[in-house]
Amino acid sequence: MTALRHTRQVALRYLRALLRQPAWIGISLVQPVIWLLLFGALFKRTADIPGFNGGSYIEFLTPGVVVMLAISTAGWVGMGFIDDINRGTMDRLLVTPIWRGALNLGSVAQSVLSIVIQSLVVVGLSLLVGAHVHNGVAGVAVLLAIAGLLGAVFASLSNGVAVLTRQRETLIGIVTMVTLPLTFLSSALMQESLLPGWIRWVARFNPVNWAAEAGRTAAAVHPDWGLVATRIGFLGLLLLASAAFATRAFTTYQRSI
Amino acid sequence: MKILTTLSRADAGEALVAGLDVVRDAERVRRSIGVVGQKPGLDPAATGRENLEMQAEFYGLAGAERRRRVNQVLARLGLSDAGGRLAKTYSGGMQRRLDVALGLVHRPAVLFLDEPTTGLDPEARADLWREIERLAAAEELTILLTTHYLEEADRLASELVIVDRGRVVAEGTPEALKSELRGDTVQVELVESAARDAVEVLSRLPGVGDLAAEGRLLRARAADGAAAIPSLINALEQRGVRVASATVARPSLDDVYLRHAGRSFGQADAETEEAA
Numbered sequence: 001m002t003a004l005r006h007t008r009q010v011a012l013r014y015l016r017a018l019l020r021q022p023a024w025i026g027i028s029l030v031q032p033v034i035w036l037l038l039f040g041a042l043f044k045r046t047a048d049i050p051g052f053n054g055g056s057y058i059e060f061l062t063p064g065v066v067v068m069l070a071i072s073t074a075g076w077v078g079m080g081f082i083d084d085i086n087r088g089t090m091d092r093l094l095v096t097p098i099w100r101g102a103l104n105l106g107s108v109a110q111s112v113l114s115i116v117i118q119s120l121v122v123v124g125l126s127l128l129v130g131a132h133v134h135n136g137v138a139g140v141a142v143l144l145a146i147a148g149l150l151g152a153v154f155a156s157l158s159n160g161v162a163v164l165t166r167q168r169e170t171l172i173g174i175v176t177m178v179t180l181p182l183t184f185l186s187s188a189l190m191q192e193s194l195l196p197g198w199i200r201w202v203a204r205f206n207p208v209n210w211a212a213e214a215g216r217t218a219a220a221v222h223p224d225w226g227l228v229a230t231r232i233g234f235l236g237l238l239l240l241a242s243a244a245f246a247t248r249a250f251t252t253y254q255r256s257i
Numbered sequence: 258m259k260i261l262t263t264l265s266r267a268d269a270g271e272a273l274v275a276g277l278d279v280v281r282d283a284e285r286v287r288r289s290i291g292v293v294g295q296k297p298g299l300d301p302a303a304t305g306r307e308n309l310e311m312q313a314e315f316y317g318l319a320g321a322e323r324r325r326r327v328n329q330v331l332a333r334l335g336l337s338d339a340g341g342r343l344a345k346t347y348s349g350g351m352q353r354r355l356d357v358a359l360g361l362v363h364r365p366a367v368l369f370l371d372e373p374t375t376g377l378d379p380e381a382r383a384d385l386w387r388e389i390e391r392l393a394a395a396e397e398l399t400i401l402l403t404t405h406y407l408e409e410a411d412r413l414a415s416e417l418v419i420v421d422r423g424r425v426v427a428e429g430t431p432e433a434l435k436s437e438l439r440g441d442t443v444q445v446e447l448v449e450s451a452a453r454d455a456v457e458v459l460s461r462l463p464g465v466g467d468l469a470a471e472g473r474l475l476r477a478r479a480a481d482g483a484a485a486i487p488s489l490i491n492a493l494e495q496r497g498v499r500v501a502s503a504t505v506a507r508p509s510l511d512d513v514y515l516r517h518a519g520r521s522f523g524q525a526d527a528e529t530e531e532a533a
Contacts, residue, residue: 017302092298
């Protein structure tokens, strides 16, 4: 109960800050919208490649863009912690009896919410330009849940790295170094059967690919719910590990000051 | 300070706060203390009231009791009108007062104030001093305050510990420490530098001791400063050393520091700054 109340309070703090800068929500939408429309136009002819299974490229791309926006939004979450540490807010919080896990989970909750909002806009836009979602609301809901789960994993990692390094530059470096390769080493932009063999092999261990696969099949004509369930399971386990890492990071931080 | 407030851990040794071990009983220590760090701990993107409500939540204060207590500390620190404004719009003094309010909201038994007036203008500093004095009385608190300003320690402390290069060099009430230095400080400014002559003359005067000269400034200690001044000036003038001014002061904590740390406070402070 205490854990929940503390998490809610931390999430509330970040949400209030977010709502006080509504322009930021608009700005955060620019990138995924550009990806969707630009990649959608650039690679439109992908749909003509022999072996590409049905539908338009933009329909294929939508879950990929949702997954991309999830990891890029979540990656920057740790910046809030670095600001808190530099300002002194973090130290003030750490000498209260706050449940340590709440610091990470509260900030993750805020990030997941903004990922879900951005994803909804992307899906809406994709429907406007002619894509189809074959399983209606359920398909979209599963896609959003998967995006949120992946975002929670990456937000926790970002928070943990932020607390350990306490340097904006380091976090920027790591986020840029990690997100793009993970996106390209997955089926986010290209159908799995058309990927080179070695990328297909690497992608099996890539959480971004798990999310892209599961999100895509959830919106397909014949969804593979077994695949959805196993991928959600993998991501869930990863979330447990990354949340534990972010929470443990505070112990290391407190030893180092 | 970081160790006592459970923020960091000691490499060795043990420490008790409010009778509780800071490592084994960290959770209970956290409930009994309030901490106002050197850096501002407030969240600038939230209002004063929101800051306090979040803090209260972590100590388990809820509902009407929380509202009452938040209003009470806002009023106590003169922030009632500003409670609904974002903390980033506060002046430096107000932000500091909000930090103190955050440390108080859960009614701690011990309040840690780590250099609370650093960076404040003189007026805001005097304001905060008054608040701290009032709080110590109104909230039945033990306050542990660290400071680089000796006049601050003199005014606020009932028990004082002087730490120099990480070691305790003196402790006691400010009054006791000052009265250990018998007599007054006499300071004489000469028209021109003639320190050696002057020291020689004065060292022969009865009742004057602890002579120190620095350029045109002479410092001495006398049992009764006011009575010593005329004979002191007389002796100097007879020797042809011209006096520009002479002052007598009750011993200050600066003198206490000088005596125990073996160097003046200004000097030590400059060294620390360089080291940092």
